[in-house]
Amino acid sequence: MTLYPIAEKQQNGVLILSLILLFSLFIRIFFFNGEFGSDEVVYLIRSLDVTNWHWSSSNYNGALRYGYNIPSGLFIYLFGLNMFTANLWPLLCSLVEISLVFLFSWKYINHKAALFSALLLAFLPLHVAVSTRLHADPVVSMFLTLSFVSFYKAELESSRRMYFLTGIFLGCVFWVKELVSVTFFTFLLYPIFIRKIKWIWLYLVSGALVMLLTHFALMEFIAGDPLHAITTVMGQMKRGLHDASRYEDSPLYYFKYLFFDIKHTWLTPLLALLAIPTFSNSTTLTRGKDGLKYAIFWLVSLLVVLSFFPVSLAPLRFAMKQSNYITLFLAPIAIIAGAALTAIPRKIAYLLTAITLSGGLFLSALEQQDYRVFTANSRALLVFSDNHPNQDIYGSVNNGRIGCFHQVINGKDCNSSKIHNFTEIPTDTSVSSDTTVFAVIDRETLDWGIHDKKISNVPTCWHEIETIVPASIGNSHFILDIILMVTKLMPTNVARKFEELQNPKPAKIYTTTLANIWCDSADKKSSSPKSMDEVDPQHMQPSAIFTKIQ
Known part of the structure; x- marks a missing residue:
């Protein structure tokens, strides 16, 4: 007897996914965040520039992220300007990523894992929060997830078209957030994972080159310099290297926020750890072990590259860390956690899922509360x-x-x-x-x-x-x-x-x-100016949330 008889019927997959997306949309709108006073001001102005066909240069990399600005401007052009349409692009990307997690697990692990994985991601506090913050994080996370999913499909089918599309999607990652392009190095670890090199991977490289050359053409049109965005980013990184207080680079940063300080992610990363003892013993994962192994590679490779990639040797500095970049890990974590839940006793799986979803809902509320209190x-x-x-x-x-x-x-x-x-x-x-x-x-x-x-x-x-x-x-x-x-x-x-x-x-x-x-x-x-209580403001980055609960 199966755990979810209805989920074992392929024709009901669309219905199940639709219901999950409906719940996901409701939660995200209910806990809508809106403006913060950070990069969303830049994104909105540049999106409107696209809407009005006004192209101009900038020396700030946030203004050059046309993988965000062009689609966002298109939505504003089609549906008018208001808070919802300004946030429509990241909100849709959040829902698309949930769909990708569901479809990957449904096809390459099992149907029960698909249900668990999609629900875990849908209720994950940080995933809920960033979807309505008018920032590029949900967009870049979606394209990165799409890249990994399409690459796995290309590997299974030896499809030149899918390899090429994977390169296009990776190029979109660069278009959305150039700093995240360091994740490309995760694919260089894949030959070690499978212990072979395939010439067909050149189709992936060609797709990425198409996007890169297109970006060069846009920068030439806008700034008269095809390398303008890269030069801008490199200048920003160079300034950061000389000021250690400007960004965090500890290799343990993401491990801390995923597995110890879990206010952003709640229990989902810990559930993913269940895959370690259950992987070799489970009989329910027999069909989906290859998919699960790939998801584990996906997560581990991201952790290795984003945690330990050196951007400077003298002084030794690692890739910049920000709490909003945690979103890059959430899709593989949800996939692994969903698979792990299908490999443990049913009642325990139900209990852990209920605790994780309800706790995620409460923490999503606190994410909004902290965010909105700061701007009140x-x-x-x-x-x-x-x-x-x-x-x-x-x-x-x-x-x-x-x-x-x-x-x-x-x-x-x-x-x-x-x-x-x-x-x-x-x-x-x-x-x-x-x-x-x-x-x-x-x-x-x-x-x-x-x-x-x-x-x-x-x-x-x-x-x-x-x-x-x-x-x-x-x-x-x-x-x-x-x-x-x-x-x-x-x-x-x-x-x-x-x-x-x-x-x-x-x-x-x-x-x-x-x-x-x-x-x-x-x-x-005056020798006695009026005294104000000691100023003790909360130092918050655009992505630094829950600063009051430490």
Whole structure:
């Protein structure tokens, strides 16, 4: 008797996958994240440039990621500009990746593994979170997954066409996020895995070359230099090598977040470890052992390359690590974990799946809560700005970027935003000495950006007028309320961590004059400036989530 009789019937595969995708879409929309004030501002502007057929150069690699910008611009052109259509490309890629995991397991392992694997990925907290963040991570992860799946199909069928398509898909990885192209080296490990070299693999190389040459042509058209994107990225990496604080490169980084600090991935990577003891003993995996072996190679090769690939020998530095790059590992992990669940007793498999899916749902809520709490003051400042349309507001980098994003998403120019960061104060303010402006000290986002001005005390000539009421957090607060009831039974320090996720740190608005915004003359006359509580902002990268629960 089979575990899932309905799943053993091939004709029901489409129905099963459709239901999983429907649940996946609902979860992702329910925990929608939206703007953060980081690269999504750049992506949105460049996508609109594509929509308007405006092509221009840039010295920032995020603006040159046309594997994201061109499809995103096409969706905006077809369906209009709003928050949902701006996020439609990464959201669709998230769902496509779930489909690829299901189809790989269905065809190359077994039908039960396909169901488990797709569900595990659909409810995986980080996979849910990044799907609605207007970032390139779901897109590059989908193309990388598509590359591995198509390569395996090409290997089984010795198909020149599939090898060529695999090269095209790998080229798309470069088009979306050039820094992730280091993953190409995983395919150089494959001959070691199978202990042979095939000349037919040159079709893969030819497909990749087509995409690379097409990219060169686009860069020549845009910047007059076919290597412009590569030069830009290399310059960024060189600057990072001379500033160790700019990025993490520890070889143990991904192992930590996959198997120990599991707030982003919950139990799915640990379930994948079950494949080790069950692989040789299981009889249910007899047909799918080759597919499982390939998925294990897929995961291990990515871990080896992304963890240990050296980008500099003097000093010794490894490939840059970011928590959002964890998404690159999620598809093979889900496939392996799904296969492992089919090889253990049914009741235990049900129990582990239920715990993993329910826990993933709770952690997905906390992902949204942490993300939306961080931007709550910046989003609330938009309402204040609308109520004072003729006055400039100066605050943190995040305040300014959220202001810019909302101008652009509403069809206006970023320069029309009245919300700026402190570094944008005009140098020559002598002609506007009587101009009254608002200044904001947002303790949630202060000191987040590299260019944020460090403020330890409230300048003496600033006059407080109100405390910002944070904007809506999202649907996650319903689940957080349940968690907070449970944490009342836990130690105080644990409960406090979750309580910090309820609301952002306070943000206060002050009035001052533009010409003397830093109160130079007033400070000279005053020996006791008004003190502000010690600024202790959360340092967050665009992908660094759950900073409050450490």
